[in-house]
Amino acid sequence: MDSFLNTKRPPVFCPGCSHERITKAVDTALVKLNLEADKTVLVSDIGCSGLFDTFFNTHALHGLHGRALTYAAGIKLANPELNVIVTMGDGGLGIGGAHVLAACRKNLDLTLIILNNFNFGMTGGQYSVTTPSDAVVGSEFLNQAEIPIDICEIAKSGGATWISRCSGHDSSLPDILCEAIKHKGFSIVETLGLCTGRYTKRNQLTPKVIDEMIERLPTYGGIVEKNQRPEYGEQYRNLANQQKSLPELLKVDKIFDLKDMKRQEIVILGSAGMRIVTAGDMVCYAAISAGFNASMKNDYNITVLRGQSVSELILSPEKIGYAGIESPTVVIALSDEGVQRRIKLFSKLEPSTFLLKEKSVSIPETSATVVEIDFKEYQIKKQDWALASLGFIAGKNQGITMEMLDFALKSRFKPAVYESAIEIVKKLATITM
Amino acid sequence: MALSFMEGNEAVARGAIAAGCSFFAGYPITPASTIFSNMLTMLPPNGGICIQGEDEIASMGYCIGASMAGRKVLTATSGPGISLYSEQISFAIGSEIPMVIVDVQRLGPSTGSATRGADGDIQFLRWSNTGGLPVVVLAPKDALDCYALTAHAFNFAEELRCPVFIASNKEIGMTRESVDLDSVELPPIVERKYSEIGKDEINHKYLPFEADKDSVPDFLPIGCKTLVRQTSSTHGADGYITIDPNVIGESQERLINKILNAEERLTLYEENHRQGADTLVISYGVTSRAVEDACKTLSKNGKAVSTLTLKTLFPVPQKLIREKSEQYQHIVVIEMNMGQYVENITRLLPEKKIVFYGQMNGVLITPAKIMEVIQNG
Numbered sequence: 001m002d003s004f005l006n007t008k009r010p011p012v013f014c015p016g017c018s019h020e021r022i023t024k025a026v027d028t029a030l031v032k033l034n035l036e037a038d039k040t041v042l043v044s045d046i047g048c049s050g051l052f053d054t055f056f057n058t059h060a061l062h063g064l065h066g067r068a069l070t071y072a073a074g075i076k077l078a079n080p081e082l083n084v085i086v087t088m089g090d091g092g093l094g095i096g097g098a099h100v101l102a103a104c105r106k107n108l109d110l111t112l113i114i115l116n117n118f119n120f121g122m123t124g125g126q127y128s129v130t131t132p133s134d135a136v137v138g139s140e141f142l143n144q145a146e147i148p149i150d151i152c153e154i155a156k157s158g159g160a161t162w163i164s165r166c167s168g169h170d171s172s173l174p175d176i177l178c179e180a181i182k183h184k185g186f187s188i189v190e191t192l193g194l195c196t197g198r199y200t201k202r203n204q205l206t207p208k209v210i211d212e213m214i215e216r217l218p219t220y221g222g223i224v225e226k227n228q229r230p231e232y233g234e235q236y237r238n239l240a241n242q243q244k245s246l247p248e249l250l251k252v253d254k255i256f257d258l259k260d261m262k263r264q265e266i267v268i269l270g271s272a273g274m275r276i277v278t279a280g281d282m283v284c285y286a287a288i289s290a291g292f293n294a295s296m297k298n299d300y301n302i303t304v305l306r307g308q309s310v311s312e313l314i315l316s317p318e319k320i321g322y323a324g325i326e327s328p329t330v331v332i333a334l335s336d337e338g339v340q341r342r343i344k345l346f347s348k349l350e351p352s353t354f355l356l357k358e359k360s361v362s363i364p365e366t367s368a369t370v371v372e373i374d375f376k377e378y379q380i381k382k383q384d385w386a387l388a389s390l391g392f393i394a395g396k397n398q399g400i401t402m403e404m405l406d407f408a409l410k411s412r413f414k415p416a417v418y419e420s421a422i423e424i425v426k427k428l429a430t431i432t433m
Numbered sequence: 434m435a436l437s438f439m440e441g442n443e444a445v446a447r448g449a450i451a452a453g454c455s456f457f458a459g460y461p462i463t464p465a466s467t468i469f470s471n472m473l474t475m476l477p478p479n480g481g482i483c484i485q486g487e488d489e490i491a492s493m494g495y496c497i498g499a500s501m502a503g504r505k506v507l508t509a510t511s512g513p514g515i516s517l518y519s520e521q522i523s524f525a526i527g528s529e530i531p532m533v534i535v536d537v538q539r540l541g542p543s544t545g546s547a548t549r550g551a552d553g554d555i556q557f558l559r560w561s562n563t564g565g566l567p568v569v570v571l572a573p574k575d576a577l578d579c580y581a582l583t584a585h586a587f588n589f590a591e592e593l594r595c596p597v598f599i600a601s602n603k604e605i606g607m608t609r610e611s612v613d614l615d616s617v618e619l620p621p622i623v624e625r626k627y628s629e630i631g632k633d634e635i636n637h638k639y640l641p642f643e644a645d646k647d648s649v650p651d652f653l654p655i656g657c658k659t660l661v662r663q664t665s666s667t668h669g670a671d672g673y674i675t676i677d678p679n680v681i682g683e684s685q686e687r688l689i690n691k692i693l694n695a696e697e698r699l700t701l702y703e704e705n706h707r708q709g710a711d712t713l714v715i716s717y718g719v720t721s722r723a724v725e726d727a728c729k730t731l732s733k734n735g736k737a738v739s740t741l742t743l744k745t746l747f748p749v750p751q752k753l754i755r756e757k758s759e760q761y762q763h764i765v766v767i768e769m770n771m772g773q774y775v776e777n778i779t780r781l782l783p784e785k786k787i788v789f790y791g792q793m794n795g796v797l798i799t800p801a802k803i804m805e806v807i808q809n810g
């Protein structure tokens with residue numbers, strides 16, 4: 001192909017705008033590289049640089065301000081065969097900064113062409129993240145109170161593997177773009193250019209001044225040695241291939257027949273670190289093995305290692321509707337924090353409620369039938385209290401039986417873990433009060 | 434009947450896999466994170482892609498890119514995240530990019546309460562796109578629904594080329610339940626309709642947004658032999674910017690009608706008609722479970738009350754609501770918010786007295802409360 005330019009849609013930039021030269025440079029690069037149009041995608045965002053996708057006969061996606069890199073990444077991950085080239089102005093660079101950083105860190109094989117012309121051309125020449133403090137722009141004095149960023153420096157510390165900075169008027173721009181596109185990994189080309197429509201009207205900026213600016217700034221000529229590493233897509237696919245397939249979904253048949261299948265509502269009140277959720281899980285699997293439906297709601301702090309941990313379980317021969325606890329049949333109180341979390345519950349309990357409480361835990365007045373156990377006396381570690389209490393209630397056939405519990409532990413734990421769990425469970429299973 | 438034990442979020446992930454989803458991008462947020470973690474265990478070993486975006490906006494961007502490259506994509510978030518999604522939601526709706534978006538709702542507004550449930554985003558989902566175009570919103574009531582509705586959502590998204598929302602809730606997403614997934618009859622899986630023109634060879638006649646009146650344009654992926662254009666800007670059939678009022682007007686109408694005309698196809702619901710009932714309770718989501726419990730108890734006590742559980746909230750199943758309400762004197766609407774959907778019902782049934790109860794205080798509405806509302810209604 002001798003040109004990728006869409007003759008039906010010639011560039012429409014202001015006379016003298018550097019974007020036009022860069023458009024041609026991109027075309028020259030695509031031709032030089034002999035890319036296939038159907039394997040090439042131009043992704044753009046908002047602003048004058050966002051017109052780029054319309055000038056080329058390639059695949060194109062034009063999206064929201066600053067988000068071009070996110071679409072580009074989605075396309076490239078979904079179809080690694082494609083050459084994905086992104087254009088973005090200094091406006092998109094600012095609003096989409098998080099995406100630029102993410103692209104640098106990831107090193108996905110994309111090429112980002114930044115069209116830095118030091119201001120928001122399309123919306124009225126307002127200042128951007130690259131506007132010099134002494135420039136005269138459409139945001140009155142605001143740029144004077146800030147300093148511009150150097151995206152090449154940021155990209156380097158962000159992990160970009162290929163960075164180049166050059167003038168939009170540089171005759172070697174097509175070659176630079178070729179190198180950038182050929183680079184396997186994330187490449188950034190920062191072009192510095194003129195916005196004749198806005199910026200140069202009030203600021204002395206010429207191609208010569210741009211050359212001098214580039215002289216003064218740190219030089220970036222492509223490969224960033226210290227950041228070299230494998231391309232993200234390949235890395236991802238390598239790692240993904242090593243992941244183990246998900247084990248088959250555990251399905252439990254009804255294997256135990258309970259004479260008298262009554263709805264049970266069980267509340268376990270404990271603290272973080274007491275493995276309350278695991279205990280709740282065991283009760284539910286135990287119940288399922290006897291043909292019950294089960295539901296479990298957990299309540300724990302977002303700081304998972306501190307605070308209460310409460311598990312509310314419903315076991316029912318019928319389908320479970322409302323999954324809140326209304327009249328608990330069993331309450332297991334293992335910590336003050338847990339009790340405090342459900343303090344209102346206690347006054348409503350009936351004598352038919354079986355309440356197991358650890359000796360050190362204080363509970364408010366209640367009509368429930370309370371059984372107190374000193375777990376320390378049985379040399380049970382705090383993190384095992386919940387599991388041990390399951391042994392106790394199963395031993396009393398409160399809600400679940402020992403054989404149901406044993407089944408649950410066996411199906412959920414690996415053999416070695418099962419052995420130690422069943423030891424703990426047995427500690428309280430046979431005691432009589 | 435063998436049962437598994439899983440939370441609604443895991444069921445969503447399983448439903449997505451069953452529907453052929455091969456791409457997920459999301460950002461961690463309670464109570465939606467476990468959809469991400471489940472997808473992360475399910476997709477990579479099978480050649481799928483699962484990405485943690487640098488933020489919610491990026492996650493949506495990844496999904497848009499991947500969908501345009503031909504993947505079936507899923508993302509999941511909660512209130513603060515869906516707020517950030519909105520600019521990309523507008524893009525996906527206006528530019529007809531299929532995807533499934535799960536909102537595991539938590540108590541809002543704003544950061545609200547990460548671990549408290551609510552159905553507070555219903556109107557947000559409906560109106561989160563600038564332009565106010567109609568959307569498809571499905572509401573599961575339990576883990577089984579999470580599984581089935583996710584499969585439906587993918588079908589609707591592919592068929593109508595639009596994002597489809599699943600309005601889940603912390604109380605479903607993070608509640609573990611016994612489920613028999615094998616008991617669910619999933620709908621036959623719908624694949625995206627590719628254009629016959631230009632699919633296998635270059636054909637310049639292919640226009641990415643050309644469609645018959647009120648229908649859906651045929652798709653070609655970016656990367657196909659024929660060049661494809663996608664744009665968030667107001668576009669004509671060729672995918673280039675247009676300012677032609679006729680073209681714009683027709684396209685807006687098409688975007689509206691392709692969804693609204695599909696009302697019946699999109700209508701999913703459950704009903705429990707009880708003999709002799711003069712009251713119908715309409716609800717959706719997790720609340721409908723308490724409603725059913727309440728009505729069961731009332732019926733046992735001699736007061737028959739029927740229920741209608743909406744699984745499709747938008748487009749509003751108008752025909753269904755009108756038909757099912759016809760024979761009832763009293764209509765009761767219960768919502769886990771302060772009244773976001775009820776107006777869609779009052780609007781349809783101007784001749785009926787409608788009793789509403791809404792609650793949004795971080796806890797489930799109890800069957801007892803619902804019985805009280807029905808009896809005092």
Ligand code: SF4
Nearest residue numbers: 014017048121195197
């Ligand atoms: S406003 Fe500036 S950037 Fe935009 S086309 Fe004109 S000169 Fe170029």
